[in-house]
Amino acid sequence: xxxxxxxxxxxxxxxxxxxxxxxxxxxxxxxxxxxxxxxxxxxxxxxxxxxxxxxxxxxxxxxxxxxxxxxxxxxxxxxxxxxxxxxxxxxxxxxxxxxxxxxxxxxxxxxxxxxxxxxxxxxxxxxxxxxxxxxxxxxxxxxxxxxxxxxxxxxxxxxxxxxxxxxxxxxxxxxxxxxxxxxxxxxxxxxxxxxxxxxxxxxxxxxxxxxxxxxxxxxxxxxxxxxxxxxxxxxxxxxxxxxxxxxxxxxxxxxxxxxxxxxxxxxxxxxxxxxxxxxxxxxxxxxxxxxxxxxxxxxxxxxxxxxxxxxxxxxxxxxxxxxxxxxxxxxxxxxxxxxxxxxxxxxxxxxxxxxxxxxxxxxxxxxxxxxxxxxxxxxxxxxxxxxxxxxxxxxxxxxxxxxxxxxxxxxxxxxxxxxxxxxxxxxxxxxxxxxxxxxxxxxxxxxxxxxxxxxxxxxxxxxxxxxxxxxxxxxxxxxxxxxxxxxxxxxxxxxxxxxxxxxxxxxxxxxxxxxxxxxxxxxxxxxxxxxxxxxxxxxxxxxxxxxxxxxxxxxxxxxxxxxxxxxxxxxxxxxxxxxxxxxxxxxxxxxxxxxxxxxxxxxxxxxxxxxxxxxxxxxxxxxxxxxxxxxxxxxxxxxxxxxxxxxxxxxxxxxxxxxxxxxxxxxxxxxxxxxxxxxxxxxxxxxxxxxxxxxxxxxxxxxxxxxxxxxxxxxxxxxxxxxxxxxxxxxxxxxxxxxxxx
Numbered sequence: 001x002x003x004x005x006x007x008x009x010x011x012x013x014x015x016x017x018x019x020x021x022x023x024x025x026x027x028x029x030x031x032x033x034x035x036x037x038x039x040x041x042x043x044x045x046x047x048x049x050x051x052x053x054x055x056x057x058x059x060x061x062x063x064x065x066x067x068x069x070x071x072x073x074x075x076x077x078x079x080x081x082x083x084x085x086x087x088x089x090x091x092x093x094x095x096x097x098x099x100x101x102x103x104x105x106x107x108x109x110x111x112x113x114x115x116x117x118x119x120x121x122x123x124x125x126x127x128x129x130x131x132x133x134x135x136x137x138x139x140x141x142x143x144x145x146x147x148x149x150x151x152x153x154x155x156x157x158x159x160x161x162x163x164x165x166x167x168x169x170x171x172x173x174x175x176x177x178x179x180x181x182x183x184x185x186x187x188x189x190x191x192x193x194x195x196x197x198x199x200x201x202x203x204x205x206x207x208x209x210x211x212x213x214x215x216x217x218x219x220x221x222x223x224x225x226x227x228x229x230x231x232x233x234x235x236x237x238x239x240x241x242x243x244x245x246x247x248x249x250x251x252x253x254x255x256x257x258x259x260x261x262x263x264x265x266x267x268x269x270x271x272x273x274x275x276x277x278x279x280x281x282x283x284x285x286x287x288x289x290x291x292x293x294x295x296x297x298x299x300x301x302x303x304x305x306x307x308x309x310x311x312x313x314x315x316x317x318x319x320x321x322x323x324x325x326x327x328x329x330x331x332x333x334x335x336x337x338x339x340x341x342x343x344x345x346x347x348x349x350x351x352x353x354x355x356x357x358x359x360x361x362x363x364x365x366x367x368x369x370x371x372x373x374x375x376x377x378x379x380x381x382x383x384x385x386x387x388x389x390x391x392x393x394x395x396x397x398x399x400x401x402x403x404x405x406x407x408x409x410x411x412x413x414x415x416x417x418x419x420x421x422x423x424x425x426x427x428x429x430x431x432x433x434x435x436x437x438x439x440x441x442x443x444x445x446x447x448x449x450x451x452x453x454x455x456x457x458x459x460x461x462x463x464x465x466x467x468x469x470x471x472x473x474x475x476x477x478x479x480x481x482x483x484x485x486x487x488x489x490x491x492x493x494x495x496x497x498x499x500x501x502x503x504x505x506x507x508x509x510x511x512x513x514x515x516x517x518x519x520x521x522x523x524x525x526x527x528x529x530x531x532x533x534x535x536x537x538x539x540x541x542x543x544x545x546x547x548x549x550x551x552x553x554x555x556x557x558x559x560x561x562x563x564x565x566x567x568x569x570x571x572x573x574x575x576x577x578x579x580x581x582x583x584x585x586x587x588x589x590x591x592x593x594x595x596x597x598x599x600x601x602x603x604x605x606x607x608x609x610x611x612x613x614x615x616x617x618x619x620x621x622x623x624x625x626x627x628x629x630x631x632x633x634x635x636x637x638x639x640x641x642x643x644x645x646x647x648x649x650x651x652x653x654x655x656x657x658x659x660x661x662x663x664x665x666x667x668x669x670x671x672x673x674x675x676x677x678x679x680x681x682x683x684x685x686x687x688x689x690x691x692x693x694x695x696x697x698x699x700x701x702x703x704x705x706x707x708x709x710x711x712x713x714x715x716x717x718x719x720x721x722x723x724x725x726x727x728x729x730x731x732x733x734x735x736x737x738x739x740x741x742x
Contacts, residue, residue: 107123256326265528278300303320353572571651
C-alpha cells in the first residue's frame with residue numbers, strides 16, 4: 001500500500017510540474033519501492049510462515065454455526081457440515097489446510113446392532129452416484145423410517161475426559177479446549193421404544209481434530225442387548241484406484257488419521273495396537289475403477305470383539321471415542337508432528353516427564369539410600385523395579401504402615417516414589433484365569449496364562465492397588481503386563497457375563513483404575529497404548545536381550561530405538577533402559593557397575609536419553625559409587641534441567657544411527673528463546689568433520705539462525721529458501737556434542 005500511494009503522489013507532481021524529469025521521478029520511485037520491499041518481504045514471509053498451525057495455532061478456534069438446515073463445525077483447519085433435515089447427514093468434510101474434500105458419499109451417522117438387528121442412526125437414502133456428491137441431489141433423498149430420527153442439538157464447550165491432577169514437571173499442562181456439538185435421536189423402530197441416542201462431536205482449538213463418540217440411553221421399560229456400536233461411518237474419497245486388486249493390496253486414504261481409546265497389543269505403536277479402524281469396500285460405489293468393487297474407501301470404526309452389553313431401564317452405554325485427525329501432507333515428519341501435537345493437546349498428562357531411577361531393592365535401607373542419592377543428584381523420583389521387595393498387592397496394616405513411612409521420607413527429600421506391579425503374564429488359579437473359548441480351560445491368552453480382570457481376583461487386584469496408593473501416598477505406578485485384550489469364556493466371573501462382553505468389561509475395569517489413579521496425581525507407566533485413558537509412558541521400543549550386549553552396541557541400538565520410537569510419540573511418552581547391573585545375562589562389558597570405572601559410557605548413555613527428552617530406567621542399586629561419579633551425574637542432570645524446555649520439545653529426525661557415520665536429531669520450538677537444540681554423535685574410532693544440513697522451518701526461523709556449540713560463542717547462519725542451514729561440525733572419536741539454536 002505504501003508503494004502504490006507513493007506512486008500516485010509522484011504522478012500528481014509530474015502533472016503539476018512539467019519542468020521535472022519524469023524519468024528521474026520514476027528512478028527515485030523504483031529505488032524507494034525496492035527499499036520498501038526489502039523491509040516488508042521478510043515480514044511477509046514471517047507472517048506467511050506463522051500461518052502454519054504447527055508453528056502458531058492461536059488463530060484456529062472452534063466455532064459452531066447454523067445456517068438454515070446446515071450445522072457447521074469449523075476451526076479454520078477443518079470444516080464439517082451436517083444437513084439436519086429430513087435426518088442428519090454429514091455432507092462436507094474438508095481439510096482447510098490443503099482444501100482436500102474427504103467425502104464422496106453420504107452414510108449414516110452411526111449404526112447400532114441391538115438384540116441382533118442393525119439400526120442406522122441418521123442418514124439419508126437415494127444417492128445414485130457414489131464417486132462424488134452434489135448438494136442439488138440432497139433434496140431427492142429420503143430418511144429411513146426405522147432409523148434413529150433427529151430430535152435436537154445441544155452445544156457446549158469441551159470438557160476434559162479425565163480430571164487429571166499433576167504433581168510433576170510438565171512441558172505443557174494446559175487443558176484442552178474447543179466446542180462440543182451433540183445430536184439427539186429417538187428410535188424410529190417401534191421395537192426400540194425407549195432407546196435414545198446422543199452423537200457427540202468435539203472440535204478442538206488449535207488442531208485439525210474432531211473427536212466423535214455416542215451415548216445410548218434406555219429410558220424405557222425393557223432390557224436391550226447392544227451387540228455392536230459403529231460410531232463412525234464415512235464414505236471416503238479413495239486414495240488409490242486400481243482396476244484389479246484386493247483391499248489389502250491398495251492404499252488406504254491418507255488424508256485422515258484415526259485413533260480410538262480402545263487399543264492394545266503390547267506393540268508400543270498405535271497402528272499395530274489399533275482394534276477399531278476398519279477400511280472396507282463399498283458395494284454402493286458402482287462407478288469405481290476397481291472391476292470387483294474392492295477399493296478400500298468405506299471407513300467404519302468399532303471394537304471388533306465387543307460388545308454383548310445389556311442396558312437395563314435407566315442405564316446408559318458410552319461408546320469408544322474416535323479421534324479423527326486430518327493430515328495435510330505425505331511427509332513423514334510433518335505427519336508425525338501432527339500426531340504428537342494431538343497427544344500434547346488432548347492428553348496433556350503425557351507432557352509430564354519426571355526424572356526417575358529404577359531401584360532393585362532387597363530391604364528398606366537400600367530404598368532410603370537410593371532416595372538420598374536421588375535428592376543429592378537432582379533426580380525427582382524413585383521407582384522400585386521388578387524384583388524389588390515392595391508388594392503393592394499387600395494391603396495388610398503392617399505393609400501399608402511401612403511403605404507410608406518410606407513414602408513420607410521420600411517426600412521430605414522432595415523425591416516421588418512408586419513401584420512396579422505385574423498383572424497379565426502370570427497364573428493365578430483355574431477359577432480366576434482367562435478361560436480359553438476353544439478349550440474351556442485356562443491357557444491360550446496373550447501371555448499364555450493370565451488372570452481375568454473380571455474375575456474375583458482381578459476385581460480384588462484393582463481394589464488392592466487403589467487401597468495401597470490411597471494409604472501410602474505413592475506417586476508412580478508401573479503396571480507391567482496390563483490388560484492386553486484377552487477374551488474370557490468364563491460364565492462365573494463376577495465382572496462379566498460371558499465371552500461376548502468379556503473384552504469390553506475388562507477394558508472398562510482397567511480404564512476406571514487408570515482414571516482413578518490419574519485423578520489423584522499418580523503417574524502411570526504401562527507397556528500398552530492407554531494414553532487416551534490416563535497413562536503417561538510406554539516403552540520407546542526395544543528388545544530386552546539387547547541389554548545383555550556390550551555397552552558400545554547398546555549405545556548405538558538405544559539411539560536407533562529413540563530415532564524410531566519418536567515419530568508418532570513424544571520423548572515424554574517414552575521410556576528407555578540402562579542396565580547399571582546385570583539384566584538377563586551378559587558379562588561385565590554389558591553393565592556399568594562399577595560405575596566409576598565406566599564413566600564415559602555412563603555419561604554418554606545419560607546424555608543420549610536426556611538429550612532426546614526420554615527418561616530411561618537406570619536399573620540398579622545406586623546412581624553413584626564415588627564422588628567423581630556423583631559429580632558426573634549431577635552435571636548431566638543440571639544440564640538437562642537447564643535446557644529442559646527445548647529438550648522436551650518436538651523432535652526433527654536428522655540421521656539414524658548406523659555405526660558408520662554421524663547420527664543425530666534436532667529439537668525445535670518456535671515459542672522459546674532457544675528455538676532448537678542439536679544432539680550429534682560420532683560412533684567411529686576416528687575424529688570426523690562433517691557439513692550437515694539443518695532444517696529450521698519448525699523452529700520458526702526464516703532468515704538468520706545463531707548457533708552455539710555447547711557454551712561457545714554464537715555464530716550466525718543465513719537460512720536458504722528451504723529454511724535450512726549448512727552446519728560444519730567436528731566430533732572426536734566415540735563422542736557427542738550439543739548445539740543451541742537461537
